[in-house]
């Protein structure tokens with residue numbers, strides 16, 4: 224490699240960096256001006272952020288991949304927004320949980336993430352306006368619904384204003400190397416279930432499986448006890464300086480969790496949205512079929528249908544339905560109007576941009 228050639232490229236990079244820096248600060252100045260125009264109103268605009276990310280991907284000519292440029296612009300917007308007003312995001316802690324990763328993936332590193340001791344507490348702190356948004360897991364591709372989040376959605380006054388999709392990798396972590404002398408494995412019940420087959424095959428007989436409040440809590444407990452190990456992700460491994468005994472031990476290679484972002488805010492349509500509702504049907508034959516019939520009739524794509532006990536009466540259910548489209552746009556608006564006329568109860572949980580990254 225010629226030293227002269229190397230120097231030429233590095234000089235070019237230095238000059239470009241100076242321009243990039245200048246342009247970033249120009250962008251930030253506009254964001255700050257926009258903050259003034261908003262005049263203390265809602266600062267975070269998910270519809271605009273989704274539009275920025277989708278546009279960047281559509282005009283990207285490489286060699287950086289679309290996903291990389293979207294990640295970079297995610298951080299740029301995060302820093303610009305923080306000049307208008309720093310956001311605080313409540314999540315199920317402690318630090319190092321997948322919920323925290325999801326919060327940072329969605330809001331970028333300039334947002335402050337606040338660990339809460341339960342999903343309930345995270346909702347309550349945002350409902351009380353102590354924090355701006357809550358990020359809560361709602362479903363996992365292997366294990367299905369997160370019941371507690373769904374139950375909180377029934378009563379919360381908060382609206383869904385975004386979604387985050389996160390690939391979940393689990394590792395077996397321990398304070399010391401080697402499998403000898405392990406007596407128990409800590410993890411969240413969902414993660415124990417997601418790694419069930421691997422644990423059956425690989426763990427020595429008699430190792431107790433102990434479910435705890437979060438994976439980060441599992442990692443913390445394992446950091447205090449050499450006879451224990453934990454199933455948790457990379458962030459928790461780093462935070463508690465644990466040794467990785469085995470990597471990516473999830474049974475399902477595409478293991479993915481979907482999180483919802485909730486706050487006091489309605490979101491305008493972007494052209495690629497999702498709408499979530501809770502409905503209940505009168506308890507008679509064919510009622511559920513009648514309820515969803517308009518969704519099919521108007522050609523709306525239903526991306527989720529989940530039932531939960533309503534807690535109002537025995538064998539009484541509410542249904543969580545996600546549909547592609549925005550409640551303000553046809554054909555979803557028409558389908559929802561028809562659905563309202565048939566359901567005994569409908570709650571609009573929110574209409575929000577589909578996850579971009």
Ligand SMILES: C=C(O[C@@H]1C=C(C(=O)O)C=C[C@H]1O)C(=O)O
Nearest residue numbers: 254257267268271272300303304
């Ligand atoms: C600058 C704005 O405020 C925030 C920052 C954005 C950005 O940096 O592009 C986009 C949307 C908002 O979350 C805006 O509303 O346009």
